[in-house]
Amino acid sequence: MTSPTTVPLDGFPPESAADPDVAFDMYGVADDSSFTTHRVSFRLGDLTELAVGSVLVTAIGEEAQQVLSLEEFAHRGESEC
Numbered sequence: 001m002t003s004p005t006t007v008p009l010d011g012f013p014p015e016s017a018a019d020p021d022v023a024f025d026m027y028g029v030a031d032d033s034s035f036t037t038h039r040v041s042f043r044l045g046d047l048t049e050l051a052v053g054s055v056l057v058t059a060i061g062e063e064a065q066q067v068l069s070l071e072e073f074a075h076r077g078e079s080e081c
Contacts, residue, residue, distance in 0.1 A: 020045030 022044050028037040038060055046065060050056060055073040058065045068076070 018044075020048075 020043060023041060024043070025039050025041050027039040029035070040056075040058055042056060042065065046056060049067050053070045055068050055070060056065055057068055057073065
């Protein structure tokens with residue numbers, strides 16, 4: 001596994017979810033259930049600030065979201081995990 005691991009989301013967002021207030025919850029899990037990530041919630045409208053190479057993050061225990069570069073996201077993963 002590399003850090004950060006990116007997963008292509010083919011067909012996301014679905015055409016039926018064009019409303020910017022549509023909410024999604026996502027989380028990751030290992031094939032063998034050895035770990036899971038914390039659930040992340042976001043609305044389609046939250047993604048308007050994202051550019052290629054950026055990541056929307058929410059700190060554990062916080063509501064506010066941040067947009068980070070992929071490099072900063074990887075750096076935080078190395079230093080905080």
